Amino acid sequence: MADVISPAKLAPNPLFLRDEELRQGIELLFYAYRDFTGEPDAILAKLGLGRAHHRAIYFVGRHAGITVSELLAILKITKQSLSRVLSQLVREGYVHQRPGKRDRRQRLLELTEKGKELERQLTRTQRERIARAYREAGADAVAGYRKVLLGLVDETERRKILTRLDTATKAT
Amino acid sequence: MADVISPAKLAPNPLFLRDEELRQGIELLFYAYRDFTGEPDAILAKLGLGRAHHRAIYFVGRHAGITVSELLAILKITKQSLSRVLSQLVREGYVHQRPGKRDRRQRLLELTEKGKELERQLTRTQRERIARAYREAGADAVAGYRKVLLGLVDETERRKILTRLDTATKAT
DNA sequence: GTAATATGTCAATATGGCTGACGTAATTTC
DNA sequence: GAAATTACGTCAGCCATATTGACATATTAC
Numbered sequence: 015m016a017d018v019i020s021p022a023k024l025a026p027n028p029l030f031l032r033d034e035e036l037r038q039g040i041e042l043l044f045y046a047y048r049d050f051t052g053e054p055d056a057i058l059a060k061l062g063l064g065r066a067h068h069r070a071i072y073f074v075g076r077h078a079g080i081t082v083s084e085l086l087a088i089l090k091i092t093k094q095s096l097s098r099v100l101s102q103l104v105r106e107g108y109v110h111q112r113p114g115k116r117d118r119r120q121r122l123l124e125l126t127e128k129g130k131e132l133e134r135q136l137t138r139t140q141r142e143r144i145a146r147a148y149r150e151a152g153a154d155a156v157a158g159y160r161k162v163l164l165g166l167v168d169e170t171e172r173r174k175i176l177t178r179l180d181t182a183t184k185a186t
Numbered sequence: 187m188a189d190v191i192s193p194a195k196l197a198p199n200p201l202f203l204r205d206e207e208l209r210q211g212i213e214l215l216f217y218a219y220r221d222f223t224g225e226p227d228a229i230l231a232k233l234g235l236g237r238a239h240h241r242a243i244y245f246v247g248r249h250a251g252i253t254v255s256e257l258l259a260i261l262k263i264t265k266q267s268l269s270r271v272l273s274q275l276v277r278e279g280y281v282h283q284r285p286g287k288r289d290r291r292q293r294l295l296e297l298t299e300k301g302k303e304l305e306r307q308l309t310r311t312q313r314e315r316i317a318r319a320y321r322e323a324g325a326d327a328v329a330g331y332r333k334v335l336l337g338l339v340d341e342t343e344r345r346k347i348l349t350r351l352d353t354a355t356k357a358t
Numbered sequence: 359g360t361a362a363t364a365t366g367t368c369a370a371t372a373t374g375g376c377t378g379a380c381g382t383a384a385t386t387t388c
Numbered sequence: 389g390a391a392a393t394t395a396c397g398t399c400a401g402c403c404a405t406a407t408t409g410a411c412a413t414a415t416t417a418c
Binding site: 059081082083093094097101114117119120121 | 363364365366367368376
Binding site: 029031033036037039042045046047048049050052069076090137140141143145146150151152153155157161162163164167168178182 | 212
């Protein structure tokens, strides 16, 4: 043990790779996420829904006609967990299911009008928050934000995500 | 309704403030957070602990001698929720409590050796992930990442967080 | 016709939030 | 020195969200 050199001092790392910087990066992510979810959570609570419902509604809205398995791949939860959330959303009229045309086993998901309305309400608070942060930080900072966040994603997922971001529903 | 103009088209916004861009910013945050918590969660599960324990251990390690109420202010959960987590960590020997000297009502928190070891193990995976992302993205991108994330935080919290980031324990 | 796929469901379990109420010790205030 | 406030804890109950494992039903593919 006596000869072990602290990893932080081992290599002539650039300043932004020092342990202290990395910890700040971790903490900022925590704080941002903590506050980012606060407002929608409050709206959802009044409707007897939770954050999981928001996620489902968001991605169904973003990818109208998405299949259950595609949604599972995005959320990375078990089908049992999603099933509970989804069946509640269907039961309460936020989401509509229709069988796939090519493959009738599939249940293609889309938001009802009621669902779209809720989606807009929930996303508005987050969009405003992001817009404010983007505006204050400027275009270059936004590019950096995107670059780093994408780098935090599992390597095997990045390509998928980039594709997904591009092919998201264009029509509103 | 017929006369409502889509907010996205209302003003000559810069490109990075278009609705599509904002949505991508929202989604990237989701994906990054999703994968960022995956590895520590797996380690914790084997020990019968959860993500909440990680957060507590992390911030106690970061601010040795922190009080319970300071920790509550960081985590923004109820004391009942924290109590459950904290008392388990104390019971299992990860965290040690000692009364405050100036104010003996306080219970100052610090990690035991066992706690420090676990903290290192948990944080290592995240630090490596952040470091990789930082390295790939470069110093400018890192600055942007920080700027935007801080902008996502509640306005009333920003000053506190900046102070906190600065005054974090220097000694390791 | 058999295998694989897409989806759903039942059951049990755990985590981590929440509210509300109450208790104790220590400190501060007047 | 009594009263109010603060720091912290605890009991009880509730809810949302995740898990594993097993089984069921269509439908499609080979």
